Amino acid sequence: MPRVGLFIPCYIDQFYPDVGLATLEVLERFGCDVEFPTAQTCCGQPMANTGCTTEAVPLAERMIEIFAPYEFVVAPSGSCVAMVREHYTDLLPLSNSLQEFQAKTFELCEFLTDVLKIKKIEGSFPYKVGLHQSCHGLRELRLARSSETVGDNFNKARQLLETMEGISFAELNRADECCGFGGTFAVHEEAVSCMMGNDRLADHASAGTEVLTAGDMSCLMHLDGLNQRKPKPLPVLHVAQILAGRQPVTSASTTSSEESV
Amino acid sequence: MSSRDKILNSINKHLVPSVPLPDMNQDWIQFDNPTEQFLTMLSAVGGRGEVVPDLATVSAKLHEEPFYNKAAQICSLVPGIEISGDKTIDLNAIDDPHQLAGIDFAIVPGEFAVAENGAIWVTDASVKHKALYFIAQHVVIVLKASELVHNMHEAYPRTGLGSDEFRQSPHFGVFISGPSKTADIEQSLVIGAHGARSLLVFLIED
Amino acid sequence: MGGHAQLANQFVANGERAKWHDQALWFVRQKRDNISHAIPEWETLRETASQVKLHTVTHLAQYLEEFEKNAQAMGVHVHWASNAAEHNEIVLRILQQHEVKRVVKSKSMLTEECHLNPHLEAAGIEVVDTDLGERIVQLRKEPPSHIVLPAIHIKKEEVGDVFHEHLGTDAGASDPGYLTEAARQHLRENFLAADAGITGVNFGIASTGGFVVCTNEGNADLGTALPNLHIACMGIEKLIPAPEYLSLFTRLLARSATGQPITTYTSHFHGPKPGGEMHIVLVDNGRSDILGSDEFRRSLSCIRCGACMNTCPVYRRSGGHSYQATVPGPIGSILGPAHNAAAHSTLPYACSLCGSCTDVCPVKIDLHHQLLTWRKEIRVRGLLPFTKTFPMKVMAQVFQRPGLYAFGGKVARIALRLMPRWMIYNPLNGWGRQRDLPTAPRESFRDLYKKRKK
Incomplete structure (x- = not known):
């Protein structure tokens, strides 16, 4: 039984608890012994991405220590996993403990497809899903082929989702354009950020998306924030929630609703 | 210290890890029918081309071209393509390339063509004024159908650039792929920016 | 706000034109995709x-x-x-x-x-x-x-x-x-x-x-x-x-x-x-100086194709002039600060770190990583404004204390639930001008996790 340390990004912990629960349920369903070490807070990405390296370093050191006892570390976020795997070497000197931590940390979908080799997700999701490709998962972790690169097509989240009954996918005009979240970018470059997000929503609307999903709740927080100001907001779910069997509540976003907990 | 020394010193003072040159022998693209590929690409870049049996056919085909028939000044550098006396311009008799401003039609030999991008290599090795290639309103390039390579990796050795022979008599060379064009106004493609308004290519069967 | 963000804001204010600009460049990106995928x-x-x-x-x-x-x-x-x-x-x-x-x-x-x-x-x-x-x-x-x-x-x-x-x-x-x-x-x-x-x-x-x-x-x-x-x-x-x-x-x-x-x-x-x-x-x-830098040397590989501009979602929606640099877009946001960091200090932040530039670059310059590295440099050189460094310092302190973090989170969630909309969406809330904040749940994941374990 793989012993998994559950890595729940801080904003999911505080604002989207059901995404954390869904992740936990999915991992347990596939036979993992999962534990959430409560000493964890934040991986340090907001600081590192602002250039505040010195502030990020102690957070990175904490993460390594907190997750040391586990065989694997799994998070429902491509972005936070990319921070650990691709950018912790920018913060900390190379060491065995750092390399070990990086090697055992996975985004949820890739952990299911690559480590647990899951071929089939039981359950039905009879909706046309708009799968937003979160950039860090896409272009840092390579969870799918990016539209810029040439080679064989693959997409780990879609590969899992498409085994569910009744599911179909909205084919977007711009397959993997950024939603415009970008951490503090969302506030510092508010005008461009919101235009990017609204453009993504328009693309989903014209592609017939019934439920908007992504592997990163941060992108969805931004998109749903814009979405909630529209006359008919799209239901929004994290990929983990769909995999765990949640169904959309059509009137509003269910991601943060307590009813779904 | 001269600027030359200053720049070279500034480069040399950095201890930079050396990166080796890569292997250039890779599986570069090949085509089942390179001639067809060449003609497709040529048309995609706004040119026209066809395979013809001989030079006589080229002459006959040229007379079907409206701009050719209307041309007041024609310059042919292809032996075997003769122009009637009152229209022909003898490039070697001209001293100043500015005098080429009125050329309507230039018929020039190409050395070889590239299938992957519709380009043709031409040089001024035996051409007195390279301006002819760019100043003529319409350009026709004639070359042997067999002088065709698949891709740019095969093309560069054919240019002779850097060979001993080239070093003896260095000259200008250009890959021309279609007529002059621009999309600088709202991304609308317009053929005929400054150079040739049309490019016609004849591949002569051996 | 200032620098790029301010000019970008003006560009986006003309929504129709910004959309036209975005689409014109996206069209070029699509042409690039079609031909490179062949x-x-x-x-x-x-x-x-x-x-x-x-x-x-x-x-x-x-x-x-x-x-x-x-x-x-x-x-x-x-x-x-x-x-x-x-x-x-x-x-x-x-x-x-x-x-x-x-x-x-x-x-x-x-x-x-x-x-x-x-x-x-x-x-x-x-x-x-x-x-x-x-x-x-x-x-x-x-x-x-x-x-x-x-x-x-x-x-x-x-x-x-x-x-x-x-x-x-x-x-x-x-x-x-x-x-x-x-x-x-x-x-x-x-x-x-x-x-x-x-x-x-x-x-x-x-x-x-x-x-x-x-x-x-x-x-x-x-x-x-x-x-x-x-x-x-x-x-x-x-x-x-x-x-x-x-x-x-x-x-x-x-x-x-x-x-x-x-x-x-x-x-x-x-x-x-x-x-x-x-x-x-x-x-x-300035090129020989860049050559000496392990972080930025790769930017000298640039062949000036402009593909990073065409694909950049920020460039497409803010226009080249918003960068106030000879070379705009992702590569310009690296070269600009290399030339004069103080004058171009906002450029590395004119980026959502999406990485599309890195994936289109024909010579594989790690553009978005270099932009991230520039942010570090800008901080180190003291060019990052207090309004950006201060919240990060506070957050870093909180995140090192799980108890404080959990408590702070709870207070914030309660405040969000209790505050009237007009108070939350005040003019200083840069997030909330066009976007809602998430609905704050009563319990965090860690609260629910503890309950579930019992």
């Missing part, structure tokens, strides 16, 4: 080209000397300029020695970087930019907004207006074909009247001393085939070792830039034309 070995090409550039830049002094020697053997005059001012002086001196009154110039980002035109004009020399897009912005007295598509921000009606004023085209005429024909006639007169031609250099070939200039319009060729004097201005990073490597770059450049299989004219210059004179000005202007 090359099965595309990724091999990128990797190989990237290695050639890194090799060259890590042996640069040796290749520069080889280039100089070979160029001189063909009768070329080679000059070296440490900085922009020296470059401008050298070019002016050559032109004055030849009593040049009128010069035609094809596109060269280096001469833009050095601000050559005003320097020559101040000395009474008329400079005509001959690339159509460059001519349009020159007549409008503004800088290019894109390195390959200098006039991409201008509508055809505006081109019609400026041509009506300067070239006498019909008032109100805006057909691109008609306007391009007018420019052709106008620029042909200039080509024929020019005393000298200036070009940039796309690739310098160390082993031959020659160089390559790529255009679609043929303007570099007309501008150098007619006058007897040709001056080529070249950044020292433009070198490659030998002609065989041109195969990589001529395959990648136009496909990445505009989605063409190759530029219409890929011209290889080796020595002056018969009876003519050729000068090459090699320019450093």
